[in-house]
Amino acid sequence: MVSGGGGAELGRGHHHHHQSLKKGPWTAAEDAILMEYVKKHGEGNWNAVQKNSGLMRCGKSCRLRWANHLRPNLKKGSFSPEEEKIIIELHAKLGNKWARMAAQLPGRTDNEIKNYWNTRMKRRQRAGLPIYPQEIQDKAAAAFHLHQHHKRPQNQISPSPPAALLITSQNPAYNNASLSAMFNSFNFQSPTNIPLQNQAPGSCLSNPNNHAFQLFFDSANANAGGFSLLPYHPPSSTTSLMNENIQTQTTMQMPPFKVNSAPGNHEMSFSAMISQPIDFGTGLESELPSSQIPAVPKQASAPASSGSSGGFCAVGISSTTDNNNDYQISQKATCGGNSGLLDDLVQESNKISSNEKFKGQFESFSDAGDKGKSVVDASSADEEVNEGVESMMANAADNNNQWDDFSSSQSSIEMNKTNQEPLEEMQSMDDDLMSLLNNFPLSVPLPEWYPGTSTETSNVSSSSMTGGNQEATTTDHQPNTPPAPAPTTAASPDLQWSLGSCCWNNMPGIC
DNA sequence: AAGCGTGCCAACCGCAATACG
DNA sequence: TCGTATTGCGGTTGGCACGCT
Numbered sequence A: 001m002v003s004g005g006g007g008a009e010l011g012r013g014h015h016h017h018h019q020s021l022k023k024g025p026w027t028a029a030e031d032a033i034l035m036e037y038v039k040k041h042g043e044g045n046w047n048a049v050q051k052n053s054g055l056m057r058c059g060k061s062c063r064l065r066w067a068n069h070l071r072p073n074l075k076k077g078s079f080s081p082e083e084e085k086i087i088i089e090l091h092a093k094l095g096n097k098w099a100r101m102a103a104q105l106p107g108r109t110d111n112e113i114k115n116y117w118n119t120r121m122k123r124r125q126r127a128g129l130p131i132y133p134q135e136i137q138d139k140a141a142a143a144f145h146l147h148q149h150h151k152r153p154q155n156q157i158s159p160s161p162p163a164a165l166l167i168t169s170q171n172p173a174y175n176n177a178s179l180s181a182m183f184n185s186f187n188f189q190s191p192t193n194i195p196l197q198n199q200a201p202g203s204c205l206s207n208p209n210n211h212a213f214q215l216f217f218d219s220a221n222a223n224a225g226g227f228s229l230l231p232y233h234p235p236s237s238t239t240s241l242m243n244e245n246i247q248t249q250t251t252m253q254m255p256p257f258k259v260n261s262a263p264g265n266h267e268m269s270f271s272a273m274i275s276q277p278i279d280f281g282t283g284l285e286s287e288l289p290s291s292q293i294p295a296v297p298k299q300a301s302a303p304a305s306s307g308s309s310g311g312f313c314a315v316g317i318s319s320t321t322d323n324n325n326d327y328q329i330s331q332k333a334t335c336g337g338n339s340g341l342l343d344d345l346v347q348e349s350n351k352i353s354s355n356e357k358f359k360g361q362f363e364s365f366s367d368a369g370d371k372g373k374s375v376v377d378a379s380s381a382d383e384e385v386n387e388g389v390e391s392m393m394a395n396a397a398d399n400n401n402q403w404d405d406f407s408s409s410q411s412s413i414e415m416n417k418t419n420q421e422p423l424e425e426m427q428s429m430d431d432d433l434m435s436l437l438n439n440f441p442l443s444v445p446l447p448e449w450y451p452g453t454s455t456e457t458s459n460v461s462s463s464s465m466t467g468g469n470q471e472a473t474t475t476d477h478q479p480n481t482p483p484a485p486a487p488t489t490a491a492s493p494d495l496q497w498s499l500g501s502c503c504w505n506n507m508p509g510i511c
Numbered sequence B: 001a002a003g004c005g006t007g008c009c010a011a012c013c014g015c016a017a018t019a020c021g
Numbered sequence C: 001t002c003g004t005a006t007t008g009c010g011g012t013t014g015g016c017a018c019g020c021t
Helices: A028-041 A047-053 A059-070 A081-094 A098-103 A110-126 A134-151 A161-165 A176-184 A219-224 A240-248 A283-287 A342-353 A356-363 A368-380 A382-397 A413-420 A422-437 A460-464
Strands: A186-188 A212-218 A226-232 A251-253 A258-262 A265-269 A326-328
Touching (some): A028 A059, A047 A059, A059 A110, A081 A098, A081 A134
Antiparallel strands (some): A186 A265, A212 A226, A251 A326
């Protein structure tokens, strides 16, 4: 923030009295000083700039100015369609890793990308459009589906975050079939007593992308061991826009999304889820903020994309009426540990799974002794996972480069590069994910209302979902999507949604 | 012409990671 | 090994320009 706006020049007029560092916009004169300094001494040691050059700027400010405006080979101006496409792709993979994204876009800075993304998000949000172009999701979903058929052994849980991240509740127009197919390949291996109740209400697994899911028990589908997994967005999202979305929209139409879990083999089926060189002019210009010095006219901004999907999530669901597609968005009250660190996930997972009370149950289907190691492995494999996602998406993007909002059909070089060894990368990703998911907190006892137990409804649901008095108040959020077909298993008026959540927000940079 | 909303941009802040003595 | 300094990163904020009413 430009503290105090353009007038925040703390040191102006007082340089001889104290060493207040100047803030606010840089002047051309300051730029020239910095340029000269870097030219002479090279980059780095930014704190020395102020000492040696007399520039009344802190090192951080100098570094930022240099990196974002003064360093050579910076591109100025609007992003090209190709660049926009790459940004979308990268964001789908990396989340808000602006620096990493910038590394893929020569001449662009993380700040530029971040600003672009945020404004784009804001625009799309206002328009009620999802964030990611549908095609990205479609391709990721398709790729994932293929991947699952290619490799996934049966009876193993593997809700791959890469695919999951692209599956968001904001995508009304999403191809239900493809997602359904994708997640039909998810298989749980667990005892009959899926232990979720013991999980803290706020318990969640998440990734930095704020793509999260919550697992709910679907009592209407209880006879089939029904669980439902809903996209979820925590309140402490790193993306304020997403928070805003959650806060301002209480309900939304969402296609069915559930997990059919049968004893011993819980198959999840998702019907849906979800820059010109600085003018070093002298004279008057030198005292103007350099940003006010006329620069090359900017190109017209690229049109906003209007694809599908988005980052916020449905936290609860209410299907007590005929319209059992009324998924509800609510702000999760307690999503413990949203730091985005895998450690949080590990700790929580271990904490839960180490619960002595349910240890035996857990051990029946999971090697508890390896939990810690597995998670560590998964954590250290962050990069490989990213690579896996990359290759997966690259694969998926191979055949069709149609973008709903972007004129370009050019794929990123990185994407193409990783096409070379997609299977190996996927394999690596799978292994890592398996390790991680082996720690998935499943050692929670059956809820009372689980089949064979009391039919009493858990009160937990109220903490993770809003009431059932939902109208589709957010239908405008998904203007292009007809209501999804009602899932037969969710048609029961007795449908109850509860239990703790499991989301992906604390996952490492898997996506 | 004035007021308002929005988009864009620049720059700051806090925190975490890393380097260094 | 520890404390400090430096660097890097992501989130946030405020100003300006522009279009619309």
